[in-house]
Amino acid sequence: MNGTVGTIRLSFEEMWERIMACDARYDGMFFTAVKTTRIYCRPSCRSRKPKQKNVEFYLHMTEVEAAGYRPCKRCQPEVEHSPWNGFILEARSFIVDHYREDLRLKDIADHVKLSAYYLERLFKQETGETPRMYLEKIRVDRAAHLLRCSERPNLEVCYEAGFRTPSNFYKAFKRHHDCSPGEYRSQGAPIVREAIRRKAPERELKAGNGRAAR
Numbered sequence: 001m002n003g004t005v006g007t008i009r010l011s012f013e014e015m016w017e018r019i020m021a022c023d024a025r026y027d028g029m030f031f032t033a034v035k036t037t038r039i040y041c042r043p044s045c046r047s048r049k050p051k052q053k054n055v056e057f058y059l060h061m062t063e064v065e066a067a068g069y070r071p072c073k074r075c076q077p078e079v080e081h082s083p084w085n086g087f088i089l090e091a092r093s094f095i096v097d098h099y100r101e102d103l104r105l106k107d108i109a110d111h112v113k114l115s116a117y118y119l120e121r122l123f124k125q126e127t128g129e130t131p132r133m134y135l136e137k138i139r140v141d142r143a144a145h146l147l148r149c150s151e152r153p154n155l156e157v158c159y160e161a162g163f164r165t166p167s168n169f170y171k172a173f174k175r176h177h178d179c180s181p182g183e184y185r186s187q188g189a190p191i192v193r194e195a196i197r198r199k200a201p202e203r204e205l206k207a208g209n210g211r212a213a214r
């Protein structure tokens with residue numbers, strides 16, 4: 001079972017946002033464990049959401065199972081849906097960890113040891129989107145997180161999220177959120193406002209050094 005990924009540089013808050021959004025694009029990268037039910041889930045699970053204080057996140061399936069959690073029957077986090085899942089997960093994790101860089105398709109392909117052409121085809125076939133589209137989504141998620149949870153000016157958010165130009169940033173953001181970054185910030189987001197009010201600590205989850213062996 002290939003349930004291991006090296007490091008994912010996502011904070012507790014970011015992972016929390018992703019599970020509230022039932023975001024399947026992060027499936028396999030981390031697992032949501034609910035202390036009260038002793039069950040663990042994929043980020044995309046559509047079961048009723050736990051309270052934030054009852055949640056802990058694990059990056060590896062082996063760890064979450066070792067901690068005594070059982071897989072959710074609904075989202076079946078222990079089941080791989082496709083034999084290509086390992087490559088896709090590896091490519092996605094690489095993107096999540098390198099979104100700030102000027103990433104090219106070739107960089108991602110080199111990392112997973114496939115040709116750029118083949119990776120793009122496989123990625124599209126398995127996820128319905130290209131690696132480039134996925135990268136844009138990850139950058140938009142990061143930007144949205146910063147807009148909600150920090151006071152940093154839009155321009156800084158743009159570069160921090162890995163966008164190369166403000167016009168790209170605005171276009172991409174609008175495509176995903178149907179509003180400008182400024183509008184998004186002024187509207188706020190209820191879940192995160194609540195998290196800030198409760199002053200949830202930003203815990204960085206970093207498991208291990210470097211990437212786990214496949």
Ligand SMILES: [Zn+2]
Nearest residue numbers: 041045072075
């Ligand atoms: Zn579940």
